[in-house]
Amino acid sequence: MRRSRILRWAAWLPALWLASAATAGAAEDAAPAACRVKGLKHEVLCGHVTRALDPAQPGGTTIAVHYVVVPAAARYKRADPVFFFAGGPGQSAIALAGSVLPLFQRLNHRRDLVFIDQRGTGRSAPLACDAEDGLPLAQRLDAKRGLARLTACLASLRELPHGDLRQYTTSIAMADADAVRAALGAPQINLVGGSYGTRAALDYLRQFPSRVRRVVLDGVAPPDMMLPVSMGQDVEAALARLFADCEREPACSTRHPRLRMHWQELLGGAPRRASVVDPLDGQPTEVSIDADLLATAVRGPLYAPGLAAALPFAIDEAAAGRYSALVGLAGALGGGARAVRLFEGMHFSVVCAEDAPDPSASPTSGLGAVYQRPYAALCRDWPRGSVSPAFRDLPTSPVPVLAFSGTLDPVTPPRHGERVVKALGPRARHVVVPNAGHGVMAIGCTREVTHRFIDAEDEAQALAVDAGCLARLPRPPAFEPPRPAPPPSGAAR
Template identity: 55%
Template sequence: MLATTALCASAASAADGGAASATGATSAASTASADGLASLTACRVDGVPTEVQCGSIRRPLDPARPTGTQIDIHFVVVRALARNKFPDPVLLLAGGPGQSAVALTGMVLPRLSRLNYRRDLVFVDQRGTGRSAPLVCPDNSDKPLEELVQPGARLRLLDQCRTQLERLPHGDLRFYTTTIAMQDMDAVRAALGVEQWNLVGASYGTRAGLEYQRQFPQRVRRAVIDGVAPPDMVLPVSFSRDVQAALDGVIDACAKETACNARFPALRTEWQGLLKSLPRKVTFTHPVTGRSEDVTLTREALLGMVRPPLYAPATAAALPAALHEAAQGRFDAVAGLAGQLGGGSRATRIAEGMHFSVICAEDAPRITQSTEAPAADFGTLDSDLYSSVCRQWPRGEVPAAFYTLPVSKTPVLLVSGGADPATPPRHATRVAQALGAQAVHVVVPQAGHGVALTLACMRDVVYRFIDAPKDADALRVDTACATRIPRPPAFLPPTPATVSAAASAARESNR
């Protein structure tokens, strides 16, 4: 998932690295076996009921100084179940930027079970995440909300984090770019003795996959990129425009839905009035401590709270009711929805130090060059935040070729959710055109962020795309099921009248 600026819940989403425990893994780099390949050790990973294999390779922090500071890149291999397995594994590229791929193993493994029958699955903690030289900011989730939503609070916390990270042995924040990280990935491939593998990347993992394919095209058999965030996207600028479109879509859908419009006929007017009323004192229930707190709610904080529910249409379906409640001065519903992204799971949390090291190197220098107009409600909120953070953040360098998209020589399946607030289809459409005839773009009109491994229909598409023996067969995979997935109807909480009627009916039935 692409990291958001949901400030009310920023503490709840403040990354702790999301690293799952991997007992039995070597703490230093894996030793080479007699044939020069990496040795693997049986280990356990959170969320996986059986043993897997863990390993690591040692890499220079700065590729230009191969004998300088070294870091360990940790990975997990889930072996294929069948003895006559295929030689091309599946590599998962995590999102964020800043998610730990190893921490996602337990969540993703059931969704890749068909592929795992005859293919190994590989989960690599990209440098800066999980156990691979982690760049983790302190967890501030138990701090008072008033402290977290004050103007400038996020900048102060990130500045403190940057200072702490720079004291680490691996704390030169210039060397966590996607380009360098994909060189690590290829070193893992070589250490595993793999000639080619299949890439599956979601959100930022799509940028990673595109960069890996640019550098090592001969090593990619097939690629699935879900929620495409290309290298030329300028994430902080696109964030605001794309989340605005998703929010407008929710409000428009309510207006077109008879029951929702009847309950909330003035939803857009209420939303605009709510924004204009800020800042003001409101009462929240703290999502971590459970204590009731009085908070000075700012426009930026409210916009940050509204963003996370938009990632999943089933959660966004509750936004009309939550926004109506907020317009009446009751904010617990919208605050509760803001905390639902990832369910608070460690596996989905972001290593913020890695996140900003990537964005400050690859996107921030291009913010001022963007020609995208500010969003109506979100304005330049995201680009302003990242510009401020990146003024102080050490900035790595990426080659000019990083921003290019060479024509693909192997099949690429691009997947987009039509209601995605972070990586909607407009980005994948441009990428598919650049990749050429070997690219297929599938849009699931009513889906949100993360489609390929979330929806059962699309998991089958991904399996058949990767499993097809011939490239031509992969490119002809049937994706028609994607268009038939409906938008969830708006959630309408019971009214006092319906509660009373239900109670009366219950009493009658018990007589």
């Protein structure tokens, strides 16, 4: 695991690479050819399709949309590959291939797996901002500096050959994905999307329903969820549930009897100066702890119940004036791995067009204001692509859809999945996994359920797949650090 990073300005980005190269001006498609990809042990196939940057100007600037095919192991493979759509928005699917492939190994026996770097990510006309690795902790936690960095990034992105930031919406990207399907000669494909990737999959299904065989959604992000607003509501609900679960767990309630009160005291007492150990170099440094930093610090750990289990300890430590545990925990998600890096230019191009229709609107209260303010500030000047009213529609699905939600998810909780599955109709099924966080594909038997759903020959069999193995997942118990054992009775003092 790589060393962790703390990026205050990126802490509210939804979470989830290879060397990037500008590809504007590509002249023709590149058929899949043998290649090596970082993170994948075996040789795979790499290719790209040439696409107009602006679909309304097919004779204008073009970009290369890159993809990787992991060939099926069986000699006689199925004709319907599995397409994986990454999260973020802003993650490179190719960079994630190494970590995702083990989840789909059974599917990969008879089906090709396809990973597309969505336009604006990875090697597909990347929209990357400068990373903050190596900066002192105080600078990484400085929100004003973060805003200035992204504002400068916007100016530099607009100077790129592919810098028309209006051309990176989900709908345009899904037309790219269909061009990849056509290039591979697949009459139909199976879609698997995680987080924002579920929005991508839903839009592909909306635009190209006859070309889809099955759909798997992991952590449902509907096209009308308005991320900056819903994020605050869902994080507050997840944090409240953490407090309630601690109060019901005897060990946690005994160790942390005033947890909820301590959190409110922390928010009410901010801002304050504190000495915090930098998790990168272990050196103490003076930083300002304000309410915004506290709110972003708890959000990341809530994504993963294993990390959230340490929040009671970290919050109580902060209430005692010791903030290192909370700040360190905030940067633990992803471990700083390059595979989970967001291409921030693509992220804001999507969110400002699709999730922030009124950037001048007043922020909501509570945690919602913390997550909404940065988007409001940046989306005010960010070029915004056109979004069709049909984009937000969820027509009845003509094919089986299997949606997964975790009850502890702080960004795509079951309430979103319930609404989407209801709109998609009788061919959609919702599996709610108790005590799971953001993304359940790697948990327990989920990969087996996914395999059986996609592999089933009959639609009825696919929708009837048994997911009972996911019904009794426990919440990890609250973390407590090792404590020195008391001296034996009668020992000299």
